[in-house]
Amino acid sequence: MKFIPTSLLRLRFLIALSPISLFAQQPGCTDILALNYNAKATINDGTCTYAPASVVVSSSIKLPAELEEGSGLVFWNKLLWTHNDNSDTRLYGIRPDDGTLIRKISLPGLQNKDWEDVAQDSLYLYIGDFGNNANGSRRDLHIYRIPKAGTDTTAAKVDSIFFNYADQTDFSNTTPNQTDYDCEAFIVSGDSIYLFTKQWVSGNCAIYSIPARRGQHVARKVANLQTQGMITGATYLPGDRIIALIGYSKLLQPFIYLLYDFQAPDFTGANKRKITLNQNFQQAEGIAAVNGTTYHVNTEHFVREPLVNNAQTLHKVDLRDLLQPFLNKPLSTVINVNGIPLRVLPSPGSGIMYALVQKQMIGSNFRIIDLRGRTVLRGIIAQEKFSLPTSGWAEGSYVMIAETEGGHPVYYRFVR
Numbered sequence: 001m002k003f004i005p006t007s008l009l010r011l012r013f014l015i016a017l018s019p020i021s022l023f024a025q026q027p028g029c030t031d032i033l034a035l036n037y038n039a040k041a042t043i044n045d046g047t048c049t050y051a052p053a054s055v056v057v058s059s060s061i062k063l064p065a066e067l068e069e070g071s072g073l074v075f076w077n078k079l080l081w082t083h084n085d086n087s088d089t090r091l092y093g094i095r096p097d098d099g100t101l102i103r104k105i106s107l108p109g110l111q112n113k114d115w116e117d118v119a120q121d122s123l124y125l126y127i128g129d130f131g132n133n134a135n136g137s138r139r140d141l142h143i144y145r146i147p148k149a150g151t152d153t154t155a156a157k158v159d160s161i162f163f164n165y166a167d168q169t170d171f172s173n174t175t176p177n178q179t180d181y182d183c184e185a186f187i188v189s190g191d192s193i194y195l196f197t198k199q200w201v202s203g204n205c206a207i208y209s210i211p212a213r214r215g216q217h218v219a220r221k222v223a224n225l226q227t228q229g230m231i232t233g234a235t236y237l238p239g240d241r242i243i244a245l246i247g248y249s250k251l252l253q254p255f256i257y258l259l260y261d262f263q264a265p266d267f268t269g270a271n272k273r274k275i276t277l278n279q280n281f282q283q284a285e286g287i288a289a290v291n292g293t294t295y296h297v298n299t300e301h302f303v304r305e306p307l308v309n310n311a312q313t314l315h316k317v318d319l320r321d322l323l324q325p326f327l328n329k330p331l332s333t334v335i336n337v338n339g340i341p342l343r344v345l346p347s348p349g350s351g352i353m354y355a356l357v358q359k360q361m362i363g364s365n366f367r368i369i370d371l372r373g374r375t376v377l378r379g380i381i382a383q384e385k386f387s388l389p390t391s392g393w394a395e396g397s398y399v400m401i402a403e404t405e406g407g408h409p410v411y412y413r414f415v416r
Helices: 006-016 320-327
Strands: 002-006 053-055 059-062 070-076 077-085 088-096 101-106 115-120 124-129 142-147 159-165 182-189 190-200 206-213 215-225 230-237 240-247 254-260 271-277 284-289 294-299 303-304 308-310 314-320 342-347 353-356 365-370 377-379 383-389 399-405 409-414
Touching: 006 254, 070 230, 070 294, 070 308, 077 115, 077 294, 101 409, 115 284, 124 182, 142 190, 159 206, 182 240, 190 215, 190 230, 240 284, 254 294, 254 320, 320 409
Parallel strands: 053 271, 070 115, 070 284, 115 182, 159 215, 182 230, 230 284
Antiparallel strands: 002 409, 059 314, 070 077, 077 088, 088 101, 115 124, 124 142, 142 159, 182 190, 190 206, 206 215, 230 240, 240 254, 254 271, 284 294, 294 314, 303 308, 342 353, 353 383, 365 377, 365 399, 399 409
8 A cells, every 4th residue: 555645746846846947847647536647747638547437416307398309508697598409499498406497588580400509608699500410411500699688588689600511521311320410519619619529320529610600611620539429418617627528328328528627729638538427218418517516417308118218307417526626726837735744554454544634634524535536435534643444445546635724625645
């Protein structure tokens, strides 16, 4: 057993540097929950690899019958907004805590050929009419842009953003669900829109970019993602540098695919982590973020008689243990060591490890998670030396998250 004190390793690394190279950046995996975490790395290079992870949804609420074919999802004005992917041209505002339908926005003059997702920036809502799975030959792919300030009236000015894929040259009809040019997810970042397509044959995803302004544009590929599942929705938290994609496998097993710790608009250097949800035969269609750790996912009504009849549902998902270490780390390349040391000591043959802390940590809450994001122990630090019963733990790395008096988490990685 050995302990890897993350803060001390980083401090020693900085001290060892000469004044000339003090601010030199060392690329590597900077995520403390990754299998290949590098305590000396100061800049993330997108090479992090992860253990398989799954989460149990916090709550599941049946949605109103009007949202039987609910698709995209976005959080705005304290409500979750969604739409259907049939001919319905309304947006529906639902309360996040209980799924109650609070408000409807009618959008007269628009058509819903296949609305698949909704996104936003500070000024506009965007609706993607770009579903293309029927035969892969649509030439009218577009996104509606609606001023948020105009949603209280029926005379809101709506712009249309049309596009075609730069690498699609064949528009002949395919059989259903056989195209690489079907999109059900997108985000808006600055002056650009990023489309996340469903590659039906390979089961993966491609990212395309177009300008976020009215007109006819060419969508150009910027990256590929090995999602091993169909991506159906997206949400973006620019301040937290997180994109969360929702999708499902061929057996309708929902998952969240995270992209985080990147410098927009370059997503290639992001951490990429797939998290399975504990739901079966769920056609997940949209995802929205309330904050960096709390997400909502909506599903369509899915029926395969006589065995499966799953109602349209709103799930709440807590990703705190998987994302909080990233969200609370300093953004500066100079590591800010908080000066609160901790040591974890083995007690050979006893199945117990001992943690030693300074007096100012007494009374703090702590929890320990494994690299799959599962909490294995939680409690309160009652004294400077306290025991950690580790007899049932698998060998490997663990992370202790301790809350300081000021409410700021401190992270320590150790090995059992």
